[in-house]
Every structure is written in structure tokens, then in C-alpha cells.
Amino acid sequence: MTMDNLRYPIGPFEEICEPTDEQRNQWMMGMTEMPSMLRQAVEILSDEQLSTPYRPGGWTIRQVVHHLADNDMNAYIRFKRALTEEESTASTYRQNMWAELHDYEAPIETSLVILEALRSRFAILLHGMQPYEFLRTFTSPTHGLMTLDTALQRFDWHGRHHLAQITSLKKRMGW
Template structure:
């Protein structure tokens, strides 16, 4: 079951990333939404309503969650750049996944991901190396530097896209 839940494995951050690694992650951010769009392309309505694992969210819920998460992550990042170690707000992602907007078509969330990722990459291009040492405090992860937050952002997108791709492979969906 863990292979279904974590098809790329759990998050493991790079403790002291180089400027080159940060640049690679920034560039990868620009490709995350197109990769997700390609992964869900041509899935039927029934397929979108299939959980990626037993007891897990449907593909549709995962995509909408990704948009919600990335908006929140972007705002946490910006707050850490403009405030001293702000407390990051939480949200009940399990309950958000049950709200009516999670039953909408995927396109608004895919477009939102593309827009947030463009804004995030644009922000990252302006940062100085010292900015990545700034932090925020997460109720679930404790103090997180922006170096770690950037890596978690990229991992989170890879993680959920891999969940959907893994489901497609298991089900034999083209």
C-alpha cells in the first residue's frame, strides 16, 4: 500500500542545496503543471472518479488538492520573505476534498496550477541566496527554511502526479 501512497518515496530534502540545484528546481516548477496535464489528458469521467489507492482520493480530488496546496504553499513562501518566521496556517485538506468545487472539471485547477507556478518561478528568479535561509513555522513540520519549502513544493507535485500515473499504469489506461 505504501507503494501506491508514495510511488516516488517519502520526502528527503537536500540539507544545503547549491544555487544550481535551486535553479533546477525553479525550472522544474515550470514543467510540473504541464506534466500533470499530460498525465490526466484523455481520462474519462469514470477514471477521474477512481481513487488512486483503496481509501484514497479520486484523481479529480488529487488534482484540485494540488491547486489548493500550491496556492497555500506560495503564500507561505511569500510570507516568509516578508515576515520574521511567520506561523503558517493550516487547512483541513481532508474536508476541503469533500467540498463542491472538488467536483468541478479539472481545467480551472490545471490553469490555476500553471499560473501559480509561473508566479512562483518568477519570484524565485528574484531571490538572493540568503533569502532561502528565511523560514516559516508549520504546525505539522515545525520550522522550515525556504530551501526546504522549495524542495517540498517540487516533491509534493511529483508525488501526486506519480500517484495518478501509477494508477493509470495499474489499470492499463493509455
């Protein structure tokens, strides 16, 4: 298995342009199911297992879980700013430095609860959106001009991407 497969177990993000309502509904469903799948994947792991990097030189499972919560908080704010402001510019954050801060040693339960609450509230926001609102844009310093359609797909992909890093490590280790 190559390093790329370890790092991108579900492959890189691939955008679907001009999605249908049905596709949007699938992403919304996927993103609301993810927290319980994550909980199922990590809740029986020991402290030592949580401290294991998902790949050589990569984040530990604990860091991945806290990163997911931090990513989602940032993404939610980014999304809401794009819904309410004209030409908003998304803020970035130094994710590798965040992963070294002390709160990444917190019990993973703290981030599981954030993910469950945030994603259920995000889903309510998304279900109330009209199709034309998904065409609203914001500027991402790393990806350029982005529609909320793309942001939703990225959000869904990002959660599944990190979940798969954890589940593929568990499979390799026979956990």
C-alpha cells in the same frame, strides 16, 4: 505492491540540506514543468477514470488534481509571508475536509489553469531571489521551523508525488 508504494510512488520526502544554486535551479525547473506533465497525464481521461481512486480508500484523480491547486495556493502564500514577515507562522488547512467540499466536483480544467498560472508566477518570484533569502524561515505547525530552501524542496516533491500517484494508477490500469 504494498499500500506504501501505492501512496508514496516516489518515496517519502527527503531533504537536501545546504543545497547548491544548481540544485535550486533544478527544483525551480521541475516545479515549472509539472503543470504541463499533469495536464498531459489527465486531459484524455474520461469522467469515470477521473472518479477512480488512485489507491483503495484514497482520493480520486479529480480530488488529487484539485488538492494540488489548493496546496499550491497555500504554499505560495506561506512562501511570500516568510519573505516579507519576521517569524511568520504558516496556516494549516484540513485537506481531507477540503477534498469533500463541492468545488472538488468542478471540472479539473479549473485547477489545471490555477496550477499553470501560479507556478509560472512562483517561478518568477524564485528566480529573483538572492541565495540568502532561501535561508529565511517560518514556522510550520506540522514540521516546525523551516527554511525557504526546504519549503521549495517540499513544494517540488509534493507536485511530483501526486503526479506519480496518477501516472502509476494509469500504468496499473493500462490507461
